[in-house]
Amino acid sequence: MTITITDIAPRVWPACLNCYNNGRLVGQWIDCTEAADVTIESLHDGFGGPYEGCQEIWCPNHENLPIKGEMSLAEAVRWGEAYEESDPE
Template sequence: MKTFNPATDTITPRAWVGCLACYNDGELVGHWYDAIDAANVLPVDLHGVPTDHEELWVMDHEFLPTIPGNPEMDPLTATAWAEAIEAISPHWRAAYLAWIEDQWISTPSEAPGRDEFFGFFAGEYANFTDYADGIVCDTGMLIGVPEEFIQYFDLERYAADLALDYTVIDTADYNVWVFANH
């Protein structure tokens, strides 16, 4: 999978669609396409002339989930993955992909839709303790608690306990994405 730089890159799922008959004969014939278009690629698109080679296969891809043990897929699956990914706002697509791979979701039909994803995606933070601190502040958990007791509140321990209810995935830029476990 291509390395993603969130500061400069936009996630656009891409697929290298190749001719399976040519591959089986020891020849690589194919091209890169936006994955959203992979299902529409025809053998003539790859060969440039009509051919009796009918089966196409996605032999490589960028910004599509990598299924453990099987990085390849058919063009229809690549397009279905691209549709699911492109339903997510571009800023959060890397988090969406990371969560799909972390949860071992193997088919686009199992992938959460936009609303479902944002139902359990809590956001990006410098670390999980920052997320826990936000909960303490946002809920007013310590409002009205006498100062002599607040000094004994251990945010790190609270965060460690809270983390049991979340999935935390490191980002490429040393932050974390936080997901509620439903």
């Protein structure tokens, strides 16, 4: 079996931390290059929020990044900037 990876763009799953901590998965997969555009309101599009207490965005999952664990949205933005500077195309 051969696996071919064609997309190497770093991606994150930014989520509403309040919703995440209360068992609601409110988030979406995005390229890190788009992380600067994420707001708490944009995360809740289609999820019926934001709810009371929804203030912080956290990235509990990511792919194509050379790190382990979770990260802040600001860190995802920096990874996106680094990826754009590397001119991958």
